Amino acid sequence: MSALLKIDGLNKSFGGIKATDDLSLEVAPGEIHAIIGPNGAGKTTLISQLSGMAKPDTGRILFKGRDITGQPAHKRAGLGITRSFQITSLVMELSVLDNIALSLQAREGHSFRFLKPARKVTHLREAGRALLARVGLEGKADMPTKALSHGEHRRMEVAIALGAGAELMLLDEPMAGLGFEESRDMVALLTGIKGQHTILLIEHDMDAVFALADRISVLVYGHIIATGTPEEIRANAAVQHAYLGEE
Amino acid sequence: MTRKTLLSVGFILALGILPPIFYWTGNAFWLDLATRLVILAIAATSLNLILGYGGMVSFGHAAYMGLGAYAVGIPAHHWLYGGLEAWGLATTSGLVQIPLAVAVTAIFALLTGAICLRTRGVYFIMITMAFAQMVYYLIVSIEEYGGDDGLVIDTRSELPGLDLDNPLQLFGLAWVSLVAAILIVRMVINSRFGMVIQGAKGNDERMRTLGFNTYVYRLVAYVISGAMAGYAGALLGNFTTFISPEMMDWSRSGELMFMVILGGVATTLGPVVGATVFIVLEEVLSDLTLYWHLPFGLLLIAVVLFGRGGLIGLLNGRDQ
Ligand SMILES: Nc1ncnc2c1ncn2[C@@H]1O[C@H](COP(=O)(O)OP(=O)(O)OP(=O)(O)O)[C@@H](O)[C@H]1O
Numbered sequence: 001m002s003a004l005l006k007i008d009g010l011n012k013s014f015g016g017i018k019a020t021d022d023l024s025l026e027v028a029p030g031e032i033h034a035i036i037g038p039n040g041a042g043k044t045t046l047i048s049q050l051s052g053m054a055k056p057d058t059g060r061i062l063f064k065g066r067d068i069t070g071q072p073a074h075k076r077a078g079l080g081i082t083r084s085f086q087i088t089s090l091v092m093e094l095s096v097l098d099n100i101a102l103s104l105q106a107r108e109g110h111s112f113r114f115l116k117p118a119r120k121v122t123h124l125r126e127a128g129r130a131l132l133a134r135v136g137l138e139g140k141a142d143m144p145t146k147a148l149s150h151g152e153h154r155r156m157e158v159a160i161a162l163g164a165g166a167e168l169m170l171l172d173e174p175m176a177g178l179g180f181e182e183s184r185d186m187v188a189l190l191t192g193i194k195g196q197h198t199i200l201l202i203e204h205d206m207d208a209v210f211a212l213a214d215r216i217s218v219l220v221y222g223h224i225i226a227t228g229t230p231e232e233i234r235a236n237a238a239v240q241h242a243y244l245g246e247e
Numbered sequence: 248m249t250r251k252t253l254l255s256v257g258f259i260l261a262l263g264i265l266p267p268i269f270y271w272t273g274n275a276f277w278l279d280l281a282t283r284l285v286i287l288a289i290a291a292t293s294l295n296l297i298l299g300y301g302g303m304v305s306f307g308h309a310a311y312m313g314l315g316a317y318a319v320g321i322p323a324h325h326w327l328y329g330g331l332e333a334w335g336l337a338t339t340s341g342l343v344q345i346p347l348a349v350a351v352t353a354i355f356a357l358l359t360g361a362i363c364l365r366t367r368g369v370y371f372i373m374i375t376m377a378f379a380q381m382v383y384y385l386i387v388s389i390e391e392y393g394g395d396d397g398l399v400i401d402t403r404s405e406l407p408g409l410d411l412d413n414p415l416q417l418f419g420l421a422w423v424s425l426v427a428a429i430l431i432v433r434m435v436i437n438s439r440f441g442m443v444i445q446g447a448k449g450n451d452e453r454m455r456t457l458g459f460n461t462y463v464y465r466l467v468a469y470v471i472s473g474a475m476a477g478y479a480g481a482l483l484g485n486f487t488t489f490i491s492p493e494m495m496d497w498s499r500s501g502e503l504m505f506m507v508i509l510g511g512v513a514t515t516l517g518p519v520v521g522a523t524v525f526i527v528l529e530e531v532l533s534d535l536t537l538y539w540h541l542p543f544g545l546l547l548i549a550v551v552l553f554g555r556g557g558l559i560g561l562l563n564g565r566d567q
């Protein structure tokens with residue numbers, strides 16, 4: 001199997017805290033690979049290093065066999081990696097559709113285009129509306145982003161990840177703060193894109209994880225203690241002890 | 248057209264029509280005031296591009312106006328007293344001076360912006376101010392161009408079909424330039440480039456994870472803004488015909504910032520309204536009392552504190 005993403009001996013410390021501890025992991029093309037682990041295990045820190053927002057102390061990150069450890073965030077996005085944020089991260093000052101259109105615009109190479117009004121670039125606007133329809137936000141396209149609810153923001157995060165068209169989507173707790181029905185909708189949404197994108201999914205909601213994931217890795221104190229299919233992880237005694245048992 | 252666009256167009260038209268009427272009815276002074284106002288409004292509009300839409304709080308914008316003015320004054324000086332002929336820079340031709348003003352300020356913006364834009368927040372404010380002061384002291388140190396005392400521009404820029412010694416024509420050029428500046432900033436802001444700039448202001452991290460190298464986009468906006476301020480400076484030099492390092496002082500940059508904030512950041516007309524209110528109030532208050540700085544300052548602070556969105560914001564109602 002040639003991995004789409006290969007993480008090799010990654011380490012990162014914040015002062016005395018080892019947030020990532022000799023972490024190695026492979027993500028296969030097309031799979032949904034979930035990472036679970038207790039609060040503070042280093043899940044977000046891992047995503048930050050993969051997306052280029054944070055620099056690992058040591059170790060390597062290979063994407064399609066290519067070493068991207070030193071690449072800045074915008075270059076990695078260009079190669080086909082995008083992330084969503086645990087804490088909603090949108091351009092609140094712009095409209096919902098503007099946000100989505102920007103993610104589509106990012107795919108078209110540079111944006112040093114000064115003449116035509118962005119809101120008149122029909123192919124971006126139409127593709128943006130189609131994406132919003134996919135996440136059930138078609139009615140909200142022209143609203144200011146800050147006027148939407150938390151659940152709607154979470155769906156925008158996914159629409160933007162889809163808009164960026166990344167081969168590898170790093171989703172940091174897409175269900176964070178969602179109610180029961182909203183979570184269910186989100187699972188349905190992610191099920192719908194399964195197979196089209198490779199997804200590294202961080203999630204606390206165990207029902208969602210076991211419903212969606214092809215493989216699961218368990219992260220504790222910055223180190224992966226087990227990787228396997230949902231069944232294997234459920235049966236794993238160490239995992240039971242370290243994490244699942246505490247629920 | 249919406250009511251807002253109608254008001255905006257009306258305001259700009261009034262700004263272009265009333266001053267010449269004052270002039271013809273024997274109040275030449277008001278045309279003078281309006282010319283200065285319109286030139287400062289161009290600079291404020293250019294500052295709004297980076298400060299308002301891009302979130303780059305530059306505290307050195309007056310340096311660009313100063314450099315633009317010296318790009319008129321220095322060639323005019325050499326034309327009269329000799330020197331720099333080999334460079335083609337001993338000239339009174341506006342077709343050399345004005346492109347020079349734009350080019351010099353664009354390069355200055357590129358070189359300093361490349362450094363400033365690596366920083367954020369207060370550091371950015373400080374370092375833009377530091378670079379501006381550097382230019383200030385550089386000019387002060389050059390004896391040939393008058394140093395501290397400044398430089399008199401004996402001959403205004405010569406342009407085909409225009410006579411800048413005629414106050415009406417100078418005003419006309421400034422007003423047309425202002426309209427062009429407003430339209431250029433609008434176009435840039437509404438473009439795909441402008442969306443990236445606004446996105447980076449709102450959420451830089453998000454824009455970078457989408458694949459935008461926000462640093463480079465900001466730098467380009469910074470250069471456009473600086474070059475526009477340089478152009479305004481070339482006009483200012485032609486208007487005052489006396490230039491000195493004082494025009495680059497940090498307090499001048501502060502005034503430009505105030506105009507933008509007073510009128511309303513990230514609005515098309517905010518900087519123009521801000522410049523108008525600033526210049527007219529300054530004039531009226533300084534006529535009334537010697538101690539006009541205090542009430543003026545208090546008024547500015549009041550608008551900044553209570554009128555979020557500036558005067559344009561007050562006009563639009565609270566929710567804008
Ligand atoms: N910028 C930072 N500076 C200092 N410490 C940090 C920083 N970011 C994370 N940490 C620490 O690193 C550890 C891992 O944090 P991280 O946010 O990656 O955990 P997480 O697994 O995402 O947790 P959660 O489930 O709560 O989202 C924590 O102990 C955290 O306090």
Ligand SMILES: [Mg+2]
Pocket residue numbers: 043044045086
């Ligand atoms: Mg986290």
